[in-house]
Amino acid sequence: MSRAFNFCAGPAALPEAVLRQAQAELLEWGAERASVMEVSHRGAAFEALVAQAEADLRSLMGIPDDYAVLFLQGGATQQFALLPMNLAAPGQGADYVVSGHWSQRAVAEGEPHVRTRVLVDAADAAGLYLRAPEVDAAAVDPDAAYLHYCHNETIHGVEFPAVPDSGAVPLVGDFSSTILSRPLDVARFGVIYAGAQKNIGPSGLALVIVRRDLLERAGQPRARVLTWAAHARAGSLLHTPPTFSIYLAALVFAWLREMGGLEVMAAINQRKAQRLYHAIDDSEGFYRNPVDPASRSWMNVPFWLHDEGLNAAFLEESREAGLLALKGHREIGGLRASLYNAMPEAGVAALTDFMGDFARRKG
Numbered sequence: 279m280s281r282a283f284n285f286c287a288g289p290a291a292l293p294e295a296v297l298r299q300a301q302a303e304l305l306e307w308g309a310e311r312a313s314v315m316e317v318s319h320r321g322a323a324f325e326a327l328v329a330q331a332e333a334d335l336r337s338l339m340g341i342p343d344d345y346a347v348l349f350l351q352g353g354a355t356q357q358f359a360l361l362p363m364n365l366a367a368p369g370q371g372a373d374y375v376v377s378g379h380w381s382q383r384a385v386a387e388g389e390p391h392v393r394t395r396v397l398v399d400a401a402d403a404a405g406l407y408l409r410a411p412e413v414d415a416a417a418v419d420p421d422a423a424y425l426h427y428c429h430n431e432t433i434h435g436v437e438f439p440a441v442p443d444s445g446a447v448p449l450v451g452d453f454s455s456t457i458l459s460r461p462l463d464v465a466r467f468g469v470i471y472a473g474a475q476k477n478i479g480p481s482g483l484a485l486v487i488v489r490r491d492l493l494e495r496a497g498q499p500r501a502r503v504l505t506w507a508a509h510a511r512a513g514s515l516l517h518t519p520p521t522f523s524i525y526l527a528a529l530v531f532a533w534l535r536e537m538g539g540l541e542v543m544a545a546i547n548q549r550k551a552q553r554l555y556h557a558i559d560d561s562e563g564f565y566r567n568p569v570d571p572a573s574r575s576w577m578n579v580p581f582w583l584h585d586e587g588l589n590a591a592f593l594e595e596s597r598e599a600g601l602l603a604l605k606g607h608r609e610i611g612g613l614r615a616s617l618y619n620a621m622p623e624a625g626v627a628a629l630t631d632f633m634g635d636f637a638r639r640k641g
């Protein structure tokens with residue numbers, strides 16, 4: 279049996295070359311004669327690994343020197359709460375753009391810590407999220423601690439075609455499901471953060487890229503372990519980090535550099551997404567994706583069968599064909615294919631071939 283093509287939204291497929299390297303050095307890592315999981319995070323070898331991971335990420339994303347890079351525990355959801363704790367003074371407000379499930383969650387988790395205001399909610403009259411909203415920089419509260427938005431809504435498959443303008447207020451972006459999929463102008467942001475388990479590595483790790491001047495904000499009374507500045511001072515080694523997740527992330531960053539960097543990944547990702555959207559749009563209504571074409575995600579493609587009664591057959595037969603995890607999120611139903619960096623073009627071709635064949639047989 280060969281490895282299947284895994285379209286899971288997260289934890290998601292990892293590059294096969296990365297998994298093979300991890301497999302080859304699982305028992306003895308480098309000169310350590312022990313697994314990377316078994317060595318101290320305070321040892322020179324692991325410190326060098328973290329430094330290399332950060333250097334590779336900085337080079338891939340062109341992260342300017344006035345930004346700190348943090349590898350933290352707790353996933354993206356924990357950052358929903360750490361964000362106001364670190365950036366907002368007691369009693370201060372923060373503006374939020376809501377474009378789907380995850381930006382809603384950011385508001386909900388932020389609420390105990392900051393006066394949240396929803397600047398714009400992109401739901402249509404039926405409550406559906408089908409397009410990235412326009413953000414009016416002039417409408418952002420100039421006293422807000424930050425403006426938060428989610429660049430790519432993983433469940434709704436809605437991605438901002440461009441980075442919104444937040445005026446003078448620091449812009450904070452949840453990039454969990456689109457980071458490293460294409461180049462990004464980091465200097466537009468106060469903070470970029472992402473859970474790792476889609477385009478970075480295994481779950482349990484969150485990446486935070488934060489402009490250094492923001493680390494000087496007092497924020498709110500909180501423990502040191504919840505303080506970004508403390509993690510920055512400690513080089514992400516304030517306490518025991520998720521060492522195996524960081525190791526795999528480092529392998530992913532090295533793999534991306536070998537692939538040619540983010541311009542190359544962007545071209546591949548665009549081709550993959552176009553192939554799948556064409557298969558949907560050219561199916562004469564057998565498949566449907568209702569997202570506004572300008573806001574369609576390159577990473578997460580939800581789609582629906584014209585007859586939802588065929589969902590179970592689609593899922594069973596696709597699984598038998600080696601195409602995994604195509605079930606849609608329970609919140610919106612239907613089907614969904616996630617096409618992160620680790621999904622090869624051959625995987626998308628196998629999916630569109632299967633979809634064409636399924637439509638011919640059941641249409």
Ligand SMILES: Cc1ncc(COP(=O)(O)O)c(C=O)c1O
Pocket residue numbers: 288352353354355356380428430431432433452453454455473474
């Ligand atoms: C865009 C986005 N933000 C946040 C999260 C939450 O991430 P975590 O489960 O790492 O807390 C997810 C998870 O899928 C996501 O897709």
